[in-house]
Amino acid sequence: MDIKLSDAAEQYRARVRSLLAQELPADWRGIAALSPEEREQFDRTWREFLVEQSLLAPGWPSEYGGGGLDITSHSVVAEEFARAGVPQHVLLTDPVGMTLLGPTVLHWGTEAQKQYFIPRTLSAEIRWAQGYSEPEAGSDLFGVRTRAVLDGDEWVVNGSKIWQTAGAHANWIFALVRTDPEAPKAKGLSFLLIPYDQPGVEVRAIKTMDGGAELAEVFFDNARTSADNLVGGAGNGAKVALTLLGFERGSGGIALALATKLELLRLRDAMRSFGVDDVTLRRRLADCWTSVHVMHCLALRNLTVAASGRPPGPESSISKVMMSEYRKRVTELAVDILGPRALTPTGMPSKVNLGPQPLGVDADSSTAWVADFLHARPGTVYGGSSEIQRNTIGEQVLGLPREPRPVPATKAG
Amino acid sequence: MTFDFTEDQRDFAAMLRSFFDAQYGPDRLREVVDHGKTYDPTFWRTMVDDLDLVGLTVAEAHGGSGGSTVDLCILLEEYGRALVTSPLFATAGLALPALTEAGDEDSRSRWLPRIASGATTATWAVLGSTGAPDLTGTGVQATQGAAGWTLSGSRSWVLDGATADVLLTVAGTPAGPGLFLVETATADGLTRTATDALDPTLALAEVAFTDTPAQRISGDHAPDGLRRALALGTIALAALQLGCLSGALDMAVSYAGTRVQFGRPIGSFQAVKHRCADVFIDTETTRWVVFHAAALASDPETGADALEEAAHLTSAYAASSSFRAVANLLQVLGGIGYTWEHPGHLYFKRATAAARLLGSSTHHLDAVSAVIDAAPSAAPGWGASA
The missing domain is CATH 2.40.110.10 (Butyryl-CoA Dehydrogenase, subunit A, domain 2)
Incomplete structure (x- = not known):
């Protein structure tokens, strides 16, 4: 039972720290403290720096432009970036490319697919959107209806996908599509890469309850993509999609727990700034701090499992439920601390929609706290709702019987 | 870093599970519960003589097995799960840390061997x-x-x-x-x-x-030693609470999988299944929090402040997670869970009692608040050392 990182990992941490100290200005206060103009400039040079240092995708093999790091070192990079308030992912589409699509192509793709897509994903020539959910297939993921039919050496795609994060910024999508309508539900699916720049693809922004429009919906009307762009083999889409969900697990957990702790310190500073000193609110803050500790312990455990190379266990469902439910709880606490200030949000805007704000956001910005409060709501819905996670735990871990499913009147299709 | 049990530790846990299952079954439990028995000296001797459980963490020089806090927590999880009534927890979980961390040399030489041999309870x-x-x-x-x-x-x-x-x-x-x-x-x-x-x-x-x-x-x-001892006792208590969670989980899942209503096991209904899943989440999260604290306690480099903080966090969490779990257990059990006959209420009472034995959860949360108050403001730490 050893909870300390190895000497080698700690030496690597020291290297990352000195690299950051060299690269960042002396008065650095965190990415969120930059003005929009400064931010634009910073993002450009920072992303170039990450690519040069092979730190944009620290865990990918170095022959494809990744950092070739083991998962523990990757975790150290993520942790030190969170501590320094610099982004691991720069473009809004980078998280999708670096944590979802890249690892999938590296695992399932042909050599030609790797050679084509990986460098272009790193250079941001290709910016990815995720195409899983459909208007009629949310939790029932394998009920997707978007069809792809082979026509010569191209797939012809019809249907639609919804809830793409940063979808308006993407120019390619990886989609779970039905290639065999005769096969049973999950067996007729394939994992297909489709370019946006063609007449058969239309992307529409979805305005969300925070007033923003970061999510998108995409429509395929006889859209086309090369037959070479199917990943993992026809009919294998469900398997590819499920392994994708397990990729990169473990590497970001400790960093996320740290970012969550820094957020709580900002919330404490907000309490001080507002002169709020109420024992109930203080205990709720302490309870949140306790939850952050729980998530840190869980992250250490996940890192151990991931580093051992064992297949993903139930820990990913536990972490998902814990973190998403926690984000609701902590942001509800934040608006309770704001009190009437939540009615008229003022101050610095929020910088990210998923997870805690990076360093540099003013503690007394009610605008940022209210935005976090709204952004926390869908966390227990997307990426497998809390209910789906509990079904997974109940059925796959605890062995409880499945809920009887209605027998379809006709075969799928 | 390997945040996991060793093979030996897994074997130890499995041995304890089968020992308590065989030696401390429902009949013995009923004796205590129905007749107000305190503890059975014969069973105590079995735990001490056959398995050296009370001397687990006593140094070998004093006649113990020289085990770590991690080993003790493994023992207390299984012991707590079996709801054993004996002086083991008070002796090994509370008194031994006090003696070891805060006692002087004379008292340790005098009492540790007697405690390790099972001759003296404390x-x-x-x-x-x-x-x-x-x-x-x-x-x-x-x-x-x-x-x-x-x-x-x-x-x-x-x-x-x-x-x-x-x-x-x-x-x-x-x-x-x-x-x-x-x-x-x-x-x-x-x-x-x-x-x-x-x-x-x-x-x-x-x-x-x-x-x-x-x-x-x-x-x-002594001053630091007493703080360390109380922290160790608190972590030991959390391991006992973990046993409560582990027992509640198995009881809930087993009942949900076999109790039939509307023609199917109630565990197939999401409303019941999700309660079981919540008990699982509470059990697994508590396990890694408890053993994280136990690993800190087993590391001689851990200072009293860090150990105390870990104990408060662990206790605050174990109190709430174990109560949530036993409350879920009783709801899954339905009417039978409210009866004296069914052992479910024993987990319910254990979780309630344990959350008060070394301070309430508000006591621990207020201590966590003090830690938050003392923490420096969030600022980029790439120049700092931690």
Whole structure:
């Protein structure tokens, strides 16, 4: 039972720290403290720096432009970036490319697919959107209806996908599509890469309850993509999609727990700034701090499992439920601390929609706290709702019987 | 980093599981619950002689097995799961840390071998009159006379207080608090009254001292040592709570998988399945929090502040997670869970009692608040060392 990182990992941490100290200005206060103009400039040079240092995708093999790091070192990079308030992912589409699509192509793709897509994903020539959910297939993921039919050496795609994060910024999508309508539900699916720049693809922004429009919906009307762009083999889409969900697990957990702790310190500073000193609110803050500790312990455990190379266990469902439910709880606490200030949000805007704000956001910005409060709501819905996670735990871990499913009147299709 | 159990530790846990299953089954549990038995000396001897459980963490030089806090937590998880009534927790979970961390050399040489051999049972009367742990000696005063030290005052909610051979408590002296030891068989002016307890598997007592002869045993490092000892006791208690979670999980899942209503097992209904999943989440998260704290405790480099912080966090979480789990258990069990016959209520009572034995969850949360207050503001730390 050893909870300390190895000497080698700690030496690597020291290297990352000195690299950051060299690269960042002396008065650095965190990415969120930059003005929009400064931010634009910073993002450009920072992303170039990450690519040069092979730190944009620290865990990918170095022959494809990744950092070739083991998962523990990757975790150290993520942790030190969170501590320094610099982004691991720069473009809004980078998280999708670096944590979802890249690892999938590296695992399932042909050599030609790797050679084509990986460098272009790193250079941001290709910016990815995720195409899983459909208007009629949310939790029932394998009920997707978007069809792809082979026509010569191209797939012809019809249907639609919804809830793409940063979808308006993407120019390619990886989609779970039905290639065999005769096969049973999950067996007729394939994992297909489709370019946006063609007449058969239309992307529409979805305005969300925070007033923003970061999510998108995409429509395929006889859209086309090369037959070479199917990943993992026809009919294998469900398997590819499920392994994708397990990729990169473990590497970001400790960093996320740290970012969550820094957020709580900002919330404490907000309490001080507002002169709020109420024992109930203080205990709720302490309870949140306790939850952050729980998530840190869980992250250490996940890192151990991931580093051992064992297949993903139930820990990913536990972490998902814990973190998403926690984000609701902590942001509800934040608006309770704001009190009437939540009615008229003022101050610095929020910088990210998923997870805690990076360093540099003013503690007394009610605008940022209210935005976090709204952004926390869908966390227990997307990426497998809390209910789906509990079904997974109940059925796959605890062995409880499945809920009887209605027998379809006709075969799928 | 390998945040996992070793093969030996897994074997130890499996051995304990089958030992308690075989030796401490429903009949024995019923004896205690139905007839108010405190503990069975024969079973105690089995635990001590056959398995050396009480001396697990005592140094080999003192006749123990030299095990770590991690080993102790593995033991207490299984022991807690089996709802065993015996002096093991008070002796190994409370008194041993106090003796080891805060006792002087003489007292350790004298008492550790006796405790490790099972000949002497012990407890630490920790709580003050408010129900919070008392390390300042409020409530019990120590006076030094010609014949040595005597204690006056009282302690409530003392685990195994009516049966322990040796009783430790912190008492106030003019020079500050110190750790004192009372030999209960021979001490004059000692009144020990067993009290009815919410949890029938935990024996509690009121202890009153009237000029009771005692030995002052705190060594030079006592102030920090007592903080460390209380932290270790708190982590041990959390392992006992983890056992409660583990037992509640198996009981809930097994019932949900076999109880049939509307023609199918109730565990197939999402409303019930999700409660079971929540018990699983609470059990797994508590496990890694407890063993994280145990790993810290097993590392000699961990300072008293860090250990104390870990103990408060672990206790605050284990109190809420274990109560959530037992509440879910009773709901899954339905009507049968409200009966005396079914053992479900024993987990419910254990979780409730354990959350008060070393301070309430608000006590621990307020300590966490103090940690938050003292933390430096969030600022980029790439120049800092931690």
